[in-house]
Amino acid sequence: MFSKALFALSSVAFLIAAAPAPAPPPAPSIAAPAAVVADPANRLILQLSNGGTVVIQLRPDLAPNHIARIQTLVRQGFYDGLTFHRVVPGFMAQGGDPTGTGEGGSKLPDLKAEFTAVPFVRGTVGAARTQEPDTANSQFFIMYNPNPSLDGNYTVLGRVISGMDAVDKIMPGEPPAEPTKIVKASLGG
Template structure:
């Protein structure tokens, strides 16, 4: 009798153990296309009015890099980027800006950010956080790609992509640093009034 009471539970356990295991479901691969809710939020649209006469509009991607997008939004609302230059511009590669020192060594008063790397590839118009050789050192600086570059895929935090004004990006003065660097006259978000230019 005692044996019979425990026979069923052990048999049931054996069946459960023999059942085929389901493979874990991998998270979906991030897309080049921003989700509809991200696009619908005006705070995720960054406009850079440049001294070369053009305006660059960037669709920011909090779905890829929420902390980096939040940092950019915070700095834009503070007027941080107004008047800063593109201090490193390499033809066929990228234009880098967002440094108050204009040397590539500066950042904001806020702490550095942890990397938010994804598998999204670096394409023409990709906007990503600049950093040192250490992954978790991005702060205020960013770069915009002139062309695809698979050699850096997965190594920098992508937080946006240019959706309008790549002609203005192409016209950014070249050099490391440029003799007459292109400035960000004014940076604004889609949900804020234009801040005064510096």
């Protein structure tokens, strides 16, 4: 009897050990879902002082609170006239600060981080913040090149779907001597 029980227990242990581990959930896609793409309010259009226009597909499926904030600020005209105050070639262009110093934001409260597994590749738009995760407000950055060190550590807001050539022409510097401005920010199109 004892040997049958031992055999039964060892058989169960073998079956448990032999069972494959459950697959991890799939990472969110770089591509936006069809429902997100279909909503014009999820397209941010930036007309730049360098003559270019940048269209960003916003991702409320990844960062609903951050996207709601951007949409609110765009409707208020908050971004109109602001500069890209920190532009590092090969890394990113950062804007959205009314002070132009990188230390400012809107009068609205800071946001809690909404991190995902979506990677920071060329054209990804992320929420700028301090070293503390829950300090994003109005500032954002656009990636020039992939940067895996940001993956899962910064909130992905969306991705440039048109106008990366205009992003490439944003004046570099921290701050630039003659910063590129957002002439007009709008939603739709």
